Each structure stands twice: as structure tokens, then as C-alpha cells.
Amino acid sequence: xxxxxxxxxxxxxxxxxxxxxxxxxxxxxxxxxxxxxxxxxxxxxxxxxxxxxxxxxxxxxxxxxxxxxxxxxxxxxxxxxxxxxxxxxxxxxxxxxxxxxxxxxxxxxxxxxxxxxxxxxxxxxxxxxxxxxxxxxxxxxxxxxxxxxxxxxxxxxxxxxxxxxxxxxxxxxxxxxxxxxxxxxxxxxxxxxxxxxxxxxxxxxxxxxxxxxxxxxxxxxxxxxxxxxxxxxxxxxxxxxxxxxxxxxxxxxxxxxxxxxxxxxxxxxxxxxxxxxxxxxxxxxxxxxxxxxxxxxxxxxxxxxxxxxxxxxxxxxxxxxxxxxxxxxxxxxxxxxxxxxxxxxxxxxxxxxxxxxxxxxxxxxxxxxxxxxxxxxxxxxxxxxxxxxxxxxxxxxxxxxxxxxxxxxxxxxxxxxxxxxx
Numbered sequence: 001x002x003x004x005x006x007x008x009x010x011x012x013x014x015x016x017x018x019x020x021x022x023x024x025x026x027x028x029x030x031x032x033x034x035x036x037x038x039x040x041x042x043x044x045x046x047x048x049x050x051x052x053x054x055x056x057x058x059x060x061x062x063x064x065x066x067x068x069x070x071x072x073x074x075x076x077x078x079x080x081x082x083x084x085x086x087x088x089x090x091x092x093x094x095x096x097x098x099x100x101x102x103x104x105x106x107x108x109x110x111x112x113x114x115x116x117x118x119x120x121x122x123x124x125x126x127x128x129x130x131x132x133x134x135x136x137x138x139x140x141x142x143x144x145x146x147x148x149x150x151x152x153x154x155x156x157x158x159x160x161x162x163x164x165x166x167x168x169x170x171x172x173x174x175x176x177x178x179x180x181x182x183x184x185x186x187x188x189x190x191x192x193x194x195x196x197x198x199x200x201x202x203x204x205x206x207x208x209x210x211x212x213x214x215x216x217x218x219x220x221x222x223x224x225x226x227x228x229x230x231x232x233x234x235x236x237x238x239x240x241x242x243x244x245x246x247x248x249x250x251x252x253x254x255x256x257x258x259x260x261x262x263x264x265x266x267x268x269x270x271x272x273x274x275x276x277x278x279x280x281x282x283x284x285x286x287x288x289x290x291x292x293x294x295x296x297x298x299x300x301x302x303x304x305x306x307x308x309x310x311x312x313x314x315x316x317x318x319x320x321x322x323x324x325x326x327x328x329x330x331x332x333x334x335x336x337x338x339x340x341x342x343x344x345x346x347x348x349x350x351x352x353x354x355x356x357x358x359x360x361x362x363x364x365x366x367x368x369x370x371x372x373x374x375x376x377x378x379x380x381x382x383x384x385x386x387x388x389x390x391x392x393x394x395x396x397x398x399x400x401x402x403x404x405x406x407x408x409x410x411x412x413x414x415x416x417x418x419x420x421x422x
Contacts, residue, residue, distance in 0.1 A: 002041065002042060003026060003027040003028075003032075003035070003037075003038065003041045003042070004024075004025075004027075004042045004043075004373075004415070004417070005023060005024070005025055005026075005035075005041055005043050005044070006026075006044045006046045006051060006377070007023050007044065007045060007046055007047075008021060008022075008023070008045065008047045009022070009023070009024060009044075009046025009047070009049050009051045009377065010046070010049065010050040010051065011024060011051050011367060012050050012052045012346060013052070013366060013367040013368070014347070014349050014350045014354055015350075015354045015365055015366040015368070016366060016367070016368060018367070019346060023046075024046075024051055024367065024375070026373040026375075026412065026415050027415075029372065029373055029414050029415030029416075030369075030370055030371060030373050030415065031367055031368060031369050031370065031373050032369065033369055042417065044377075044410070044422065046377065048379055049377045049378065049379050049409060049410075050345070050377065050378055050379065051367065051375055051376070051377055052084075052345075052349045052353065052367075052376055053349065053353040053364060053365050053366055053367055053374060053375060053376075054084060054085065054086025054087065054353065054364060054374030054375055054376055054412070054413060055083070055085045055087075055329070055330060055352045055353050055376065056085070056087040056088070056089075056353055056356035056360060056364055056365065057080065057085045057087070057088040057089065057303050057305065057356070058177070058228070058254055058300055058302040058359060059089060059091065059150070059177075059230055059254060059256070059302035060080075060091065060302075060305045060326065061090070061091050061093065061151075061304075061305055061306045061307065061322070062076040062088075062090045062094070062107075062118070063076075063094065063307055064076070064107065065094050065095065065096070065103065065106060065107075066094050066096065067094070067095055068393075069309055069393070070307040070309055070312075070393060070394050071307040071392055072110075072393070073090075073110045073111050073114055073118060074110070074115075075392055075393040076088075076307075076326075076393075077111070077115040077118065078115055078391045078392065078419075079305075079327050079390065079391045079392030080115065080116040080327075081115040081116055081391075081418040081419035082326075082327045082390070082391040082408065082411070083326045083327040083329055083330055083331075084330050084376030084378065084411050085116055085326050085329070085411075086116050086117060086364065086375075086376070086411060086412075086413040086414075086418075087116060087117040087118075087119065087357075087360075087362060087364055087374065088116055088117070088119065088305075088326070089119045089121055089145065089146060089177075089302075089360060090107060090118050090119065090120050091121050091148060091150040091151065092120075092121045092122060092123040092128065092148060092150065093123075093128055093149075093150060093151030093152070094107075096127070097123045097126075097127050097128045098121065098122050098123050098139075098144070099123045099125075099126050099127060099139075100139075101139060101141065101142035102142075104120050104139060104142035104143050105142055107120050108120060108143050115411075115413055115418035115419065116413055117374075117413065117414065119145035119146065119360060119362065120143060121145065121146045121147065121148050121150065121177070122134065122136065122139035122140070122142075122144035122146070122147055123148070123149055124136075124147050124148065124149045124154050124163045124176075125149055125154060125156070125159060128149050128151060128152050130149065130153070130154055130156055130159075130183075131155060131156050131159070132159075133159050133162065133163070136163060136166050136167070136172065137166075137172070140172050140174065144174065145174055145360065145362070146174050146175045146176070146360065147163055147174060147175070147176045147177070148177040148178065148230070149179060150177060150179040150230055152179060152181075152183075153179050153181045153182070153183060154178075155183060157215065160176075160178075160215075160216070160219060161223065163176055164176050164219060164220070164225045164226075165223060165225060167225075168225050168226065174361070175226065175228050175360065175361065176226070176227050176228065177227075177229075177230050178216045178228065178230060179212070179230050179231075180209055180210075180212030180213040180216055180229055180230065181208050181209055181212045181277075181278075182207070182208045182211035182212050185204075185205055185211060186204055186208040187202065187204065188201070188202040188203040188204030188205070188279070189201045189203070189204070189275060189279075190203055190204065190264060190267045190275065190279045190280070191206070191264040191267075191279040191280060191281050191282070192205040192206070193264065193282065195264040195265060195267050195268060196264075198268065199267060199268070199270070201317060204278070204279055206233075206234040206236060206237075206281065206285070209232075209233060209234050209237055209278050210234055210236045210237050210240070213229055213232070213236075213241065214240060216251075217240055217241070217244045217249060220244070220249050220250055220251050221244065221247065221249045224250065225250060226250035226251070227250070227251055227252075228252045228254070228359055229241060229252070229253040229254070230254060230302075231254065231255065231256050231259075231278055231302070231304050232253050232254065232255045232259075232289065232292070232298060233255065233256075233278035233279070233280075233285060234281060234285050234288075235284055235285050235288035238253075238288045238289065238291070238292040238297055238298065239288075241253050241292070241297050241298070242295070245296075245297065252300070252359050253292075253297065253298045253299055253300070254298065254299065254301065254302040255292065255293070255301060255302075256301065256302060256304050256325065257301060257303065257325060257328065257329050257332040257333050257336075257399075258276065258280065258323060258325065258332075258398050259278075259281065259285070259286060259289045260286065260289055260290060260293075260301075260332070260333065260336045260337065261286075261332055261335070261336045261399070261402075262274070262280050262286075262398055263280055263281065263282060263283050263285075263286050264279065264280045264281055266398065267280065270316045271316065272313040272315065272319035272396075273313055273323055273396045273397065273398055274323070275316070275319060275322075275323075276304065276306065276321050276398075277322070279321075280398075290336070290337065290342050293343065293351060294342055294343065298351075299351070299355045299359065300351055300352070300355045300356045300359060301329065301333050301348075301351045301352050302329075303326050303329045304322070304323075304325065305324050305325045305326045306321070306323060306324065306325075306396075307324050307394030307396065308320055308394055308396050309394060310395065310396075313396050322396070323396050323397060324392055324394055324395070324396055324397050326392070327391060327392065328385055328390075328399045328404065329352070330348075330376075330406065330408060331383070331404035331405070331406050331407060331408070332399055332404055333351075333352065334348060334404070334405060334406035335405045335406065338406075339405050354366070372414055372415075373412055373414065373415040374413055375412040376408050376410065377408070377409045377410040377411075377422075378406055378407060378408045379407060379409055380406055381406065381407040382403055382405055383403070383404060383407050384401065384402070384403045384404075385397060385399045385400050385401065385402050385403075385404065387400050409421055409422055410422055
């Protein structure tokens with residue numbers, strides 16, 4: 001493996017409290033002590049660039065196996081690399097679902113040489129049906145890194161509680177991530193309210209998400225077990241998580257860039273690229289997500305990257321939910337949070353790298369010597385999102401046409417340059 005030296009770069013390593021200009025050395029896939037360049041050393045001029053730990057996306061749908069016309073492991077990781085994402089958590093709502101060891105092994109084998117590290121999520125129930133538990137121990141032996149039925153809630157509360165208990169066992173020790181939704185309240189196309197009424201389509205009430213969030217917090221508190229709440233989008237869910245944390249409940253949470261930048265008003269375009277689940281909410285909800293990130297209620301920013309084909313997204317009401325996001329996640333978050341004065345750059349990296357590593361119980365989130373060399377270089381640079389220039393297989397981005405204010409220029413994953421536009 002060749003070595004890399006990045007010279008005269010701003011080094012931003014919030015886990016170690018570092019923000020200074022210097023050189024970064026990478027050898028044999030890890031961050032190294034200083035060394036002299038050899039004939040096979042790649043020397044990169046870092047002037048005007050910031051080096052930060054590679055981003056870790058806790059919420060990605062790779063569509064592999066079963067729906068590879070939308071995305072597959074390799075194409076998804078190319079999109080990740082272009083956005084500075086060096087590790088990602090691949091959700092289990094594939095076809096078939098990740099409910100058997102052989103499916104876990106298939107994904108991990110395909111991901112061995114991919115541009116980003118893929119962590120596989122095993123499903124809690126068979127076929128994501130919500131009622132029959134999977135063999136979690138067998139899935140863990142096959143290599144899963146987390147548990148979820150994401151895409152759907154676990155309908156049977158007793159199965160969810162059992163999964164949380166098993167996941168916390170010392171020999172398994174993986175997080176449980178929860179898609180919080182009451183299926184009896186859900187089922188709408190957009191957020192329930194003025195926009196749904198104007199469009200004349202069924203709305204999805206905030207209460208559907210809030211009821212699911214309340215249940216998972218109740219389980220975590222009752223059994224003193226950790227749970228991670230996915231894609232928080234409502235101010236009430238954020239308030240419940242905040243209150244739970246004050247009581248010492250072991251709950252962590254994520255929100256997504258689209259909930260930070262966009263609101264339900266985008267749906268008035270009748271463009272299905274703005275339809276996702278949870279749906280875009282109100283301006284009050286958007287501001288509550290930002291406040292949750294500021295005060296630590298919401299620990300992480302994840303994308304819920306959900307690719308779909310143009311044909312699927314062509315019909316506003318019939319289209320499946322979901323939007324892509326890995327390639328724009330850092331830029332969009334920087335634009336709204338750093339430029340908006342809500343977070344510092346170090347705080348943003350903490351939300352997108354340091355805290356995700358902690359929640360996932362993974363390596364990464366630091367530029368420390370001896371650690372796996374996952375890194376991104378970025379700069380303050382305006383660019384307009386053109387879906388056709390994105391690197392993934394699908395183009396259904398809700399940020400299309402928007403001008404963002406930071407750009408990932410190079411990504412190193414496990415000591416290897418996997419993306420560069422320098």
C-alpha cells in the first residue's frame with residue numbers, strides 16, 4: 001500500500017481538540033508519525049483545504065440485493081466517497097431483507113473492495129414483517145453491526161424489547177436503531193397540515209412519528225437499555241428525546257440534512273423527489289431540529305439515502321418515499337448550520353463523524369496516529385447541485401438546483417484515495 005503526505009493543510013480533529021495547520025502522514029492504511037517521501041508516496045498540497053475525519057453515515061439504503069437498478073453496494077460507495085463518507089450503515093430493507101446470514105455475507109463480500117466501509121444492519125423481524133423475530137445471534141456471527149427494521153417500525157413491542165436486550169449482551173454488543181412510526185396513524189404521502197390539504201392528498205401526522213418515539217424511549221427507560229432514534233423530524237419527538245436524556249435514558253438520535261434545510265412547502269411543486277418518510281415538516285419543526293443539534297439532544301446527522309429510479313419518481317402520488325443524500329450531506333449541513341451560525345465547523349464534524357463512530361461502536365472519528373486513515377479534504381466553495389453530475393446510480397435529490405457553500409475535494413478511505421477533484 002502506497003503512502004500519502006498531505007502538506008500545509010488545516011487539520012480539524014475535534015475528538016482531540018485540534019484545529020491547526022500542519023502535515024498529515026499516512027502509511028500502511030493508518031495515520032502515521034512523520035516520514036520522508038519515497039518514490040511511491042503521493043504528496044498532496046493541502047493549502048486552502050481542511051482535513052477532517054471521514055464522515056460516518058448511520059442511515060443508508062444501498063438497495064443491494066434485489067433493487068440494483070436503483071443502487072448497489074459499489075455505486076452507493078462511490079456516491080459516499082464523493083461526499084466524504086468513508087463508513088456507512090446499510091439498512092436491511094433490501095429484497096430479500098437482511099434476515100439471514102447468507103445475505104449478510106453477500107453484502108460484506110461485495111463491499112470488500114468498495115470505496116467506503118459498509119456496516120450491515122440485520123433486520124429484527126423476518127422479512128421486516130414486524131411479528132416474527134430473526135435469529136439475531138446467527139446474524140451477528142455473520143457480521144452485522146447493528147439491528148433495525150428500518151423502513152418499517154417493529155410492530156410487536158415485545159420483539160423490539162427482546163432485540164434491545166439481546167443487542168446489549170456482551171457477546172453481541174451492537175446498537176439498535178429505530179424507525180419510529182405508529183403504523184395505524186401513518187400511511188400518508190406528505191406531512192399532515194395545510195400543504196396536504198392544498199394538494200388534496202392524504203397527510204401523515206407528526207403524531208405517527210411521535211408515538212413511535214415515545215414507545216422506544218419507554219422501552220429504553222424501563223429496561224435501562226440503549227436505543228438510537230432514526231431520522232427525527234418533529235419538534236415533539238425532539239422534546240421527548242431531550243427530556244429522556246435529562247432523566248439519564250440511554251437514547252441517541254439522528255436527523256437528516258433535508259429536515260434542516262427544507263420544509264413541507266417544497267411539496268407544492270408536486271415533485272416526488274421531495275417525498276420521503278418521515279415527510280418534510282413545518283418551519284417550526286425545521287428550527288427544532290437545528291436547536292436539537294445545538295443543545296446535544298440530536299447526536300448525529302445521517303442521510304437516510306434512499307435511491308429510486310426516475311420512472312418510479314415520475315408520478316407524485318404513486319412514487320415510493322425517499323431521496324438520495326450522501327454526496328450532498330456535508331455541503332448541505334455546512335450551508336445551513338455553519339453559514340447560519342448555529343454550529344462551528346468542529347461541531348459539525350462532531351455530529352457527522354465523531355458521534356456516529358461512538359454510536360456505531362466503530363473506528364473512525366479521529367485523525368490520531370495509529371488509527372485507520374479515513375479522511376476528507378474540503379474547502380469553502382460555492383457549487384450548484386446538478387443531479388446528472390452526482391456519482392450514484394439514482395438522481396432523486398431534494399437539493400437539486402440549490403447552491404451549497406462547501407465542497408468535498410478528496411476522500412481517503414482505509415489509507416486509499418477513493419475520490420479526488422484536486
